[in-house]
Amino acid sequence: MVGARNRLLLRRHSRNIVTTCIVIIFLVVAYTYFSNDLRPDNAFLQITDYEIEARVVNEEILKIKPLETKNPKVAFLFLTPDPLPFEKLWDTFFEGHEGKFSVYVHMPNEKPVHKSRYFVSREIRSKPVRWGSISTVEAERRLLANALLDPDNQHFVLLSDSCIPVRNFEFVYNYLLLANVSFIECYVDPGIHGNGRYIENMLPEVEQKDFRKGSQWFSMKRKHAIMVMADSLYFTKFKLHCRPKKKGQNCFASEHYLPTFFNMFDPSGIAKWSVTFVDWSEGKWHPRFFKVHDVTSKLLNTISSIDESVHYTSDSKRSVLVTPCIWNGSKRPCFLFARIFYPRTLDRLMHLFSNFTT
Ligand SMILES: *[C@@H]1O[C@H](CO)[C@@H](O)[C@H](O)[C@H]1NC(C)=O
Numbered sequence: 001m002v003g004a005r006n007r008l009l010l011r012r013h014s015r016n017i018v019t020t021c022i023v024i025i026f027l028v029v030a031y032t033y034f035s036n037d038l039r040p041d042n043a044f045l046q047i048t049d050y051e052i053e054a055r056v057v058n059e060e061i062l063k064i065k066p067l068e069t070k071n072p073k074v075a076f077l078f079l080t081p082d083p084l085p086f087e088k089l090w091d092t093f094f095e096g097h098e099g100k101f102s103v104y105v106h107m108p109n110e111k112p113v114h115k116s117r118y119f120v121s122r123e124i125r126s127k128p129v130r131w132g133s134i135s136t137v138e139a140e141r142r143l144l145a146n147a148l149l150d151p152d153n154q155h156f157v158l159l160s161d162s163c164i165p166v167r168n169f170e171f172v173y174n175y176l177l178l179a180n181v182s183f184i185e186c187y188v189d190p191g192i193h194g195n196g197r198y199i200e201n202m203l204p205e206v207e208q209k210d211f212r213k214g215s216q217w218f219s220m221k222r223k224h225a226i227m228v229m230a231d232s233l234y235f236t237k238f239k240l241h242c243r244p245k246k247k248g249q250n251c252f253a254s255e256h257y258l259p260t261f262f263n264m265f266d267p268s269g270i271a272k273w274s275v276t277f278v279d280w281s282e283g284k285w286h287p288r289f290f291k292v293h294d295v296t297s298k299l300l301n302t303i304s305s306i307d308e309s310v311h312y313t314s315d316s317k318r319s320v321l322v323t324p325c326i327w328n329g330s331k332r333p334c335f336l337f338a339r340i341f342y343p344r345t346l347d348r349l350m351h352l353f354s355n356f357t358t
Pocket residue numbers: 178179328329
């Protein structure tokens with residue numbers, strides 16, 4: 001009798017052990033399954049509501065097929081404090097191409113006496129601009145917004161008062177409109193004038209790994225201009241935290257906002273160089289200024305035949321990054337415009353420009 005009772009107890013015991021094991025296995029599996037969703041590296045838990053919204057808006061804009069208009073135009077956006085010294089040169093550049101371009105001028109100071117009919121009444125409502133600060137970016141956005149009102153404007157070029165064309169209109173028009181990318185300089189500078197300007201207050205939206213540098217002189221497709229209009233999240237981050245001369249931080253929104261923004265949202269949709277040439281090779285605090293005696297046909301030929309873009313970094317190695325300019329899959333000259341030219345070079349430039357064939 002006792003033996004039978006013990007066997008019965010033992011059987012019950014082992015049944016309990018098996019049940020307990022099954023329950024434990026079930027719990028472990030369930031925990032692993034559900035906790036996968038709760039792990040901190042889950043993408044949706046890591047990013048903020050605003051970031052998800054920005055991602056959705058940008059991805060949708062990128063999917064939109066560009067609207068084909070009968071008269072596609074290039075919008076020339078001039079950002080200048082004072083009257084443009086090279087209006088006469090631009091007049092020669094534009095002449096005979098009416099209907100294929102539009103001009104917008106952001107000029108907060110005095111009202112000019114125009115030298116060219118193409119600039120008459122083309123000023124937009126402007127506000128003062130402090131070099132390198134977010135007010136520069138605000139002026140760029142103002143120019144883009146005004147130019148976007150015209151649906152024929154398909155490509156938007158930002159130019160300064162010291163910029164000149166180094167190609168003729170036909171070449172510029174085809175180069176920009178037929179390109180499948182925007183031209184926004186964008187590179188990593190590990191040094192003090194690059195990543196050294198990054199500030200952690202830009203987190204969580206802007207991480208150091210996404211931070212980029214580039215010239216402010218962009219040219220962009222309409223869809224990219226719309227993305228800039230739609231953005232307030234990243235713009236606000238730069239407005240609050242990327243400020244010239246700010247203590248412990250000397251950040252220039254005009255050199256970081258757009259390169260960082262497009263690096264995050266459409267890195268393959270931008271060529272990583274600017275179509276506006278500038279010469280940093282002297283290694284000074286500012287790029288080279290071209291004076292009257294520098295301006296020769298040789299100089300202009302040299303600039304217009306460059307087919308590799310060069311970026312200088314500010315790290316201790318002072319590396320020079322050289323990349324070929326790839327336009328729609330093949331290597332082509334990089335530059336359509338150039339700066340910085342002194343106003344007094346105008347007469348020589350006018351003379352040389354009349355011989356431009358391309
Ligand atoms: C770009 O390149 C592709 C492939 O070579 C070609 O089919 C297309 O026509 C080119 N686009 C332009 C605008 O030249």
